[in-house]
Amino acid sequence: MATPTIIIIGGGPAGLFCAVHAAGEGRQVLVIEKKKSCGRKLLITGTGQCNLTHTGEVAGFFDHYGDHGKFLRPALRGFTNRNLVAFFEERGLSTVTEPNGKIFPASRKAADVLSLLLEECRRMGVEIRCDEAVEEVAATEKGFTVRTGPSSYHADALVVATGGATYPSTGSSGDGYAMARALGHTVTAIAPALAAVEVRAHPFADLAGISFEDLSISLFRENKKVREQTGDLLFTHSGLSGPGILHLSRYITAGDVLRISFLPGMTRESLVGDLVEKTASNGNRLVRTILNDYPLPERFIRKLLEAAGVAADLTSAHLDKKARNRIITHLIEWPLTVQALSGLDEAMVTRGGVSLDEVDQKSMASKLVPDLYFIGEVLDIDGDTGGYNLQAAFSTGFSAARAIARGEL
Structure with a gap:
């Protein structure tokens, strides 16, 4: 040639x-x-x-x-x-x-x-x-x-x-x-980019496979919000994936904190008002059944109550303000610390x-x-x-x- x-x-x-x-x-x-x-x-x-x-x-x-x-x-x-x-x-x-x-x-x-x-x-x-x-x-x-x-x-x-x-x-x-x-x-x-995220002390390892649509995911570094992404999210055995995470991953480094809102479209203030009204008017209902009114998987709700320190058999009448605020925080801005991104081979x-x-x-x-x-x-x-x-x-x-x-x- x-x-x-x-x-x-x-x-x-x-x-x-x-x-x-x-x-x-x-x-x-x-x-x-x-x-x-x-x-x-x-x-x-x-x-x-x-x-x-x-x-x-x-x-x-x-x-x-x-x-x-x-x-x-x-x-x-x-x-x-x-x-x-x-x-x-x-x-x-x-x-x-x-x-x-x-x-x-x-x-x-x-x-x-x-x-x-x-x-x-x-x-x-x-x-x-x-x-x-x-x-x-x-x-x-x-x-x-x-x-x-x-x-x-x-x-x-x-x-x-x-x-x-x-x-x-x-x-x-x-x-x-x-x-x-x-x-x-x-x-x-x-x-790595378009990478899944490994999470420290991963709370959702046993919920791997559960997915959510159009969640709001905020990226914090040294307590300052640096990015925000809306997209689908998937729980994995070691952390988080799905388009919302993959698209945000180009900006993520180990040690960053992801704050996830599991109720897109709701602010903390609107959720406080809604949850106060629901619990006040339904005192005999279990807290977990009231949470079922929101578009959340049952297994996730059980994990949420566990993380918030709320018993599964607690009724709305016995839900105090501090416990309610813990539930709201987990629903609106659940903080997860990044351990690492998946490697270049993945x-x-x-x-x-x-x-x-x-x-x-x-x-x-x-x-x-x-x-x-x-x-x-x-x-x-x-x-x-x-x-x-x-x-x-x-x-x-x-x-x-x-x-x-x-x-x-």
């Missing part, structure tokens, strides 16, 4: 999509993948069903990337969710949209998405070399040198699409961060990565090194669940490919 003009390191969705759109018009593209096959992480997204993107106007996407949605605006506008659906459907892969807005391939098979990307690479003349880990990258006067175990390559343009550091068994083990540093770039602190995506200050948001090109690009999860970007991370991968891959195609390579 002649020396490739463009080398893309990483055969995940961002890398393959970039390769498809960068190839052609005399440009030779080589994708180097360290695993024996491409797209290992893509195959497990959405439990193997591959949540490609989300429905709605693309402007609604910007708030789903934490504090970094602004950086992605040009990429998402340049290649939208509608563009992505059209790309797949025009090539024979139909999609389906769920009531919650998630878009999947109609076959519900991530393997079909990967097969289509690989076929498009083949059609466009992209060469893919698997089972070849990159050991060294260096900028030269006329491009880049990329050295693997068996070979050394020259490239006029280099695209780093190595993914983050989560699910390392799929190949996403943080290699791109070392490459970025070797090329003079800053890498921000790496941590979190869905990586928080941190190549500093966005050093990357052009329109082209994904390095501001420090000519003809160097960073795309996908290797960047300091992490999205919410619902297809936002894959959309970012495809959109940043497309942005880099368009910039390369518009250049003089």
Whole structure:
């Protein structure tokens, strides 16, 4: 093979999509993948069903990337969710949209998405070399040198699409961060995102599997409220999960306190008034039966009374103010201290990565090194669940490919 003009390191969705759109018009593209096959992480997204993107106007996407949605605006506008659906459907892969807005391939098979990307690479003349880990990258006067175990390559343009550091068994083990540093770039602190939370002295371990919808979850650090999130919550054996926790996890560190309101829409004042009225007018009813009037699972109510020090057979007439206030506190702002986030081997995506200050948001090109690009999860970007991370991968891959195609390579 002649020396490739463009080398893309990483055969995940961002890398393959970039390769498809960068190839052609005399440009030779080589994708180097360290695993024996491409797209290992893509195959497990959405439990193997591959949540490609989300429905709605693309402007609604910007708030789903934490504090970094602004950086992605040009990429998402340049290649939208509608563009992505059209790309797949025009090539024979139909999609389906769920009531919650998630878009999947109609076959519900991530393997079909990967097969289509690989076929498009083949059609466009992209060469893919698997089972070849990159050991060294260096900028030269006329491009880049990329050295693997068996070979050394020259490239006029280099695209780093190595993914983050989560699910390392799929190949996403943080290699791109070392490459970025070797090329003079800053890498921000790496941590799990879209991660479950382990809780100290977990009070709900025996309630694992119970879930709640649209709860209000507040994040406190050193007694100061720093974030708030609304979303579904799931009790696990070691702590908390569910979209509300996963989306908040990018901001959480060990030692933080989560205060959970299990009655969304009710303030402390409104609950005090409501509970006082119910207990005063129903003195013979058990406290736990009065709590059953609220949309709360029976097993949770029993745990709540235990935590508040209220006997299960206590009647409303015997509920004193202090005990009532303890119940209200647990319902409106139950405090749980974070022990840790689930590890990089369990979190869905990586928080941190190549500093966005050093990357052009329109082209994904390095501001420090000519003809160097960073795309996908290797960047300091992490999205919410619902297809936002894959959309970012495809959109940043497309942005880099368009910039390369518009250049003089």
